[in-house]
Amino acid sequence: MNMISLISIECMKIRRSKIAAILLIPVILMWLPSILNASVSFDTQGIPITPEHNFFIQGFLGMVWFMIPATFVICTVLLIQTERSNRGFLKMLALPVHASKFCLAKFAVLILLAVLQMIFCIAAYYVCAAIISHTQNYDFILEPLYVCRIVASLYLATLPMISIFWLLATWISTPIFSIGAGLASIVPSVLIINTKWWFLDPMSYPFYVLMTEYGKAAKGIYETQIRWIPWIPVAAVILITSVIASCMMFGYKERR
Numbered sequence: 001m002n003m004i005s006l007i008s009i010e011c012m013k014i015r016r017s018k019i020a021a022i023l024l025i026p027v028i029l030m031w032l033p034s035i036l037n038a039s040v041s042f043d044t045q046g047i048p049i050t051p052e053h054n055f056f057i058q059g060f061l062g063m064v065w066f067m068i069p070a071t072f073v074i075c076t077v078l079l080i081q082t083e084r085s086n087r088g089f090l091k092m093l094a095l096p097v098h099a100s101k102f103c104l105a106k107f108a109v110l111i112l113l114a115v116l117q118m119i120f121c122i123a124a125y126y127v128c129a130a131i132i133s134h135t136q137n138y139d140f141i142l143e144p145l146y147v148c149r150i151v152a153s154l155y156l157a158t159l160p161m162i163s164i165f166w167l168l169a170t171w172i173s174t175p176i177f178s179i180g181a182g183l184a185s186i187v188p189s190v191l192i193i194n195t196k197w198w199f200l201d202p203m204s205y206p207f208y209v210l211m212t213e214y215g216k217a218a219k220g221i222y223e224t225q226i227r228w229i230p231w232i233p234v235a236a237v238i239l240i241t242s243v244i245a246s247c248m249m250f251g252y253k254e255r256r
Contacts, residue, residue, distance in 0.1 A: 006097070006105035013082065014109060019075055023117040026067035031124040034059045038132035041140070049218035052140045055132070056147070057214050059125060064154055064206035065190060068117065072162050073182030075113060076169035079106050080178075100247035103170070107243060110162055118155045122147060150213055157205035160235045163242035164202050170246045199231040202238055 014020070034041075034055065041055040049057075125147065129140040165182050172178040189204040193211065198204045212226050 003101065003105060003108075006101055007108050010105050010109045011112070014113070017078065017082065019078060019113065020116070022074055022078075023071060023113060024120055026063070026071050027117070027120045027124045030062045030067055031059055031128045034128050035131055038136050041132075042136075042138075044218075047218045049214075051138060052129075052142055053217040055129065055140050056125065056142055057210065057217060059128070060121070060150075060154070060210055063121060064210050066186060068154075068158060068206065069161060069165075069186045069189075069203055070183060071117065072110065072114070072158070072165050073168075073179055073186075076110065076162070076165045076182070077175050077178050079110070080169045081175055099250050103247040103250035104243070107163070107166055107246065110166060111159065114155060114158055114162060118151050122151055150210075153209050153213075154206050157209045160202035160239045160242070161205060163239045163246070167242040167246045167249075170249045199227075199234050202235065205231075205235065 038055075041051045041058070044051070044054055047054075126141065129142070132138075133140045164185070168181050169178050172181060186203050189201060189207055192198050192201045193204045193208050198208060209226070
């Protein structure tokens with residue numbers, strides 16, 4: 001059984017779950033207040049930023065700091081617990097396929113779910129921007145190329161973080177402890193991002209990317225240059241190491 005077939009099977013499992021709704025609900029919760037408080041975008045508090053950029057950045061702040069990480073903490077645990085609750089691990093281990101392949105297939109599904117959530121975010125942004133452009137008589141809609149570029153950057157920045165959550169879900173068999181560990185790791189990111197060791201914390205990556213874009217939109221407020229070194233090598237090591245460790249521990253309890 002090749003990897004494409006395994007990913008297809010995992011995608012079929014997702015269709016019957018409520019994970020798509022879990023991805024959509026945080027997006028609605030974050031962007032709905034932007035419509036209700038549209039006038040706040042004009043109050044830049046002396047920061048040299050345009051209302052349309054202020055609206056865009058503020059709308060994504062809550063998503064990248066808490067909502068997106070929390071969503072994938074839950075999604076990773078759900079993917080694992082679905083197999084544990086339905087004896088899925090025993091059925092998979094009975095097949096002539098190495099357990100690591102199933103682990104990689106599920107991780108690939110997580111990556112696809114991240115794409116889906118980013119699409120939801122883009123769609124929500126444009127719907128909200130169109131509504132308040134009409135109600136406020138001001139054009140809040142930014143160029144699609146600009147929006148997609150930033151969202152794509154945020155997506156790539158989430159991958160090491162997702163790999164850590166996947167590792168926690170495969171290593172910690174008790175759901176409440178796995179979720180607790182994941183959520184606890186999110187909170188310090190807003191503080192760690194201001195230290196010189198921020199690149200060691202994958203949960204800080206999306207927030208770092210967004211704040212860098214904020215610095216470009218509001219000149220002189222925040223650092224505008226992304227420090228690729230040592231960020232990219234460290235992020236790559238974290239991503240690869242976490243995936244390998246997850247493959248080693250996937251179904252370990254059931255294999256004993």
